[in-house]
Amino acid sequence: MTVIVGAAVVRDGALLAQQRAWPADHAGQWELPGGRVEPGETEGVALYRECQEELDVDILVGARVGQDIALPGGKVLRIYAASLLSGEPRPVEHKALRWLTPDDLADVDWLPADRELLPDLRLLLTPPG
Numbered sequence: 001m002t003v004i005v006g007a008a009v010v011r012d013g014a015l016l017a018q019q020r021a022w023p024a025d026h027a028g029q030w031e032l033p034g035g036r037v038e039p040g041e042t043e044g045v046a047l048y049r050e051c052q053e054e055l056d057v058d059i060l061v062g063a064r065v066g067q068d069i070a071l072p073g074g075k076v077l078r079i080y081a082a083s084l085l086s087g088e089p090r091p092v093e094h095k096a097l098r099w100l101t102p103d104d105l106a107d108v109d110w111l112p113a114d115r116e117l118l119p120d121l122r123l124l125l126t127p128p129g
């Protein structure tokens with residue numbers, strides 16, 4: 001099974017989202033940083049690599065967020081919480097980045113799979129108590 005890992009990077013109560021530049025049918029839609037787990041990689045290593053490639057940052061990978069979401073073609077999307085270790089994110093391959101507060105979460109045009117995760121992402125941004 002192909003696993004696509006995504007990072008829910010949180011800083012100061014906001015979630016980092018990025019806007020796809022391609023392919024044409026998804027360009028302009030928003031997603032979490034991440035990508036395919038390559039053979040021989042752990043999911044954490046894949047996420048760390050993808051965030052270096054896409055954002056030019058080093059991350060610390062934390063706990064799972066939500067359930068696996070089925071993607072077309074028998075793939076699944078699996079999200080992990082993450083925090084920034086070093087670097088300031090920049091959109092290396094994407095059109096734009098945004099830090100989304102809980103109130104902003106529903107404002108962007110997410111990829112369909114990510115939209116299913118919004119309740120879990122909102123919880124991640126909400127301090128306990």
Ligand SMILES: Nc1nc2c([nH]c(=O)n2[C@H]2C[C@H](O)[C@@H](COP(=O)(O)OP(=O)(O)OP(=O)(O)O)O2)c(=O)[nH]1
Nearest residue numbers: 004005006031032033034035036071077111113114
């Ligand atoms: N990175 C990422 N991909 C997502 C998210 N939600 C979602 O449906 N996807 C889908 C879009 C793509 O079909 C697939 C990831 O492909 P990708 O193009 O970003 O990753 P990749 O370069 O490692 O994959 P590939 O080109 O080797 O197939 O997962 C998300 O939040 N983050």
